[in-house]
Amino acid sequence: MNAVDFDSKPSPKETPRPAPYPISGYFISSTSDDARNLQKLRDVKAVGGDTVITFGNSLVPTPAESLPADCIVNGDSCAGALGSTMKINKFFTFSDGGQWGETALKCPQDRSVDSRGKTYTILAFPTEGEGCRSPTNTYDVVVAGGSRTTAKDPTVSLGHAASELDMQFYAGMPAPVKRSDIEYLPDLSYSSTLKRFTERFLEYQAAKNDVPGLAGFYHHLEMPVSDNAFFEPILSVYTMQNEAIHRVLPTRSALISPYIEARRDSASITPQNARAGIRKIAATARGLELNIAIQDGMGTGKGAAFLEADATAPVDEYAASIVGKGTWKQRYIAPNKDYFDAAAAGIRGTGANLWANLEGMAPAVASNDCDGSLRGQTTLARIDSQLQQLGKARKVISYMWDPYFTCESQNAPLKDQLADGFHASLITDTVFDADAGKVYISGFNLAGQGFQVEWTLKDGSKQRQHVGKASSAESTDGSKDANPRLETVTLDVGPTSLQTSNSYIVSLGENPQLPGGAASPQDG
Template sequence: MPEPPVQAPVATPLTTPTYPISGFFIAASSRDSANSQKLSDIKTFGGDTVITFGTALQPVSQKTLPRDCLIDGKSCATVVAGPLKINRYFTFLDGSHWGPSILRCPGDRSVVNNGLTFAVLLIPNEGQGCTSTNGSYDVVVAGGSAANASDQYSSLASAATKLKMKYFAGLPAPAKRADIRYLPDLSYTRTLAIFTERFLQYQSQENDLPGLAGFYHHTEIPLADSPTYDSVLALYASQNQLIHRILPDRQAVVSPYIEARLGKASSSPQEAGVAVRKIAQTSNGVVLNIAIQDGMGTGKGGAFSSSEANSPVDPSSAAAVGKGSWASKYVAPNRDYFAAAAAGVAGTSAVLWANVEGMTPASNTSSCGDGFRGLTTKARLDRQLKQVVNAQKIVSYMWDSFFNCAGKGTALKDQLEAGLKTPILTDVTFRPDTGQIQVAGFNLQGSSVKVRWTTAEGHPQLKVLKASGTNAGYGLQHGLNPGLEMISIGVGKTTIETGSTYSLTVTNGWGGTAPQFFSSLG
């Protein structure tokens, strides 16, 4: 059958095309210029949010304290402790240059030695304030930056403020247990809580800028409805309570991960929905943004449609789970987990985000990141985005290691910029009885659609039609991602067998054409 010419897209004013990812995990720099440039690059790309990881409050022995933290040639911890009874020693080596307001108690000291700067704090083991009622203290050595380095928190908050962006700073985190590596060490909960309080008080005094949008919970857990992770939920609740008390207008971000691999400690979408609700209930007055990791960068989650369930997993996922069909490797597609998560946060103050992983599973050849993850492609990232339509915001890991690194190919950022005008289709519905086709997705303005199907009588059909306008508010109207749009096409009443396949090719007003979309009726 000869193809009819593609009709020109609807002649309506077009806005600038955007990519749906608007936030990125980043590494902080000790230089103001580097932080400012990084955030400027992200804003130019279309991002408005950056998130940094936290640092562990790490138990150490007196012998393993930083060797450069010396006062008159003696260990800074020993000098600060003086005659006091010391229970335990800790480091918080975040590489930041802490200002004087972190020194809240008479015994706290700022130390500069051998070109490095530290803050040495005394944490009372009992009682309130600076004096321990039992005479026992813990010592925390924080910082470890070059003496001429910037305070990374202030640097990023200032840069975000100037660019009208949002910065979420990583919170102090407990170290991992030695016996069960995926659980936190809770043997020093009080010390962690007091240090977190001082951390937040410091941010309140030094960095209370509009760009400081809130804080990131560094400790991660899977979306599992299990009492195993109750200790982490308690940690979230404690730190959220402190945020709400000290900086009540700030938000928090937490990023649990999907574990959907069959044969592993996986959860069903229903169990994940319960787990999300438990996380939401730790908010304690804080707006808690739950950015679920989609697992496509680690192999723990699968981005596939129901029609692809029996198709082979993509080669990148196969590197983690082995060859086989999607349905033979995963409990359910990511879309089901995000739908369950949306139901889980309903009625709470929490907000569902997605953390779309911007890398591929195992790779020992990549020169980006730690070398154990591979560079992904725009096509694969687009596939991931189709699964997270329930998320109110989409962020990604990680700008420095993967989006902005070319390795042996083209940097992901450059791939996305080159393909920015391409539509991304997330859902299609075909009503033969009315002849209406509705297409949801991103960057659909001014689209025309080529549709192929075969009638129940066996007659091939091909039509190329203009969309009857774009509903730019579709996502907001349906509680989905606010960037989602909807277009409608009328092909006229027709017939099509249940289970029969039809296809669409969408070309938007910028001239971008999405990969051919196949679906089946019913």
């Protein structure tokens, strides 16, 4: 976190460069092309990103007749060739485009197959017993890979690109498919095979991708940030896989991104649920460093970024396309800030880190088509309103770079707009210590801004002070839990009193004051 200095003055010759947007990580899609992956990471870094995340693939139960037709072993199909030497309980496919090769073969039944210009890795896991052999000769068989024999492994390619650019890369973990009867829960009928396969996947990463740029692994199996016991099956997968990550690659971390569900007409969760829910998710860490990036729901309509003064204002056109017309307070239980404040309290003492996943898209309406995607292009003004709610997050990442930051729609591509720098000034949090006569302000781009404070004393009278501009910001160590891109300002208003803990308003410059100790975004 940065502390703003009111006294130091920049040299007249200095031309300050706009700060980068305080979004430091992006979900991306990967390819098997080294040059394209490297250029994508360069584009992300150019707008202030230092982290990229990819989704994983599911371990999919697959009927023998639906296995890849070009998986051939000695002239026979993979299913036929393997079925002649062992009893097959189930076949699975894992279509990650990986080049697993000889490094993944740990047991006599495993094999690597080059067939019709493609490479497959076939792994046989015993359904009973330990080790490589099944006492009943019965196995679950995974057919992985399937990319061109000459293709690069996308995960390995991104690991090397991240290392070259001194960035961090989170690779997607394998996940089970969803249940057919309850779509929100994973199918754990093959949990033993998933566990064995997870171990093999990580051993492969340790052998082929143990590079500085590989920061850790992302769990793409999702749940709300809820303490409801209904989601225990998902927590069990997190726990199993985190234990495996910590055992095989003990210096790597993991990333989980649960979502807010604040809509009043849905199975909503409250900030209190989020406080308890994040502690349950944090408990799955099992010794590794765990980052929990809560999705803010602004792209799906599940969450809302509104200030207290806007609670009775109509929802914007994007949210209205999901929740219908009405005010923010009518359609949503609480603003995102309440959820992040609760989560920050809940995560305290667990050892896990609170991140934010700012949804970098908007619900689709007629004017914001984004290359035919399910969601549409958003605006910088909407992103600014989202950022203002995320002051408690240590790091802000965003879903998703491509296509939502690269498509051109009602406006130029967002990545081009981000390249112009971060010009908004946003207050995220304030604390008024009346006895000490201090007002503590946190936010983004506070240097160079003036502040106005208005408060109500215990006797009901009102006070107002205008404080001159903060001229510069200097780096400090700050709290390890704080976003390093935040700045802090301390205003001295002299010893005073407050009628209630919230009976004050802080605003930027001459902006209209807003209740609750916050101020609206101001362009710099």
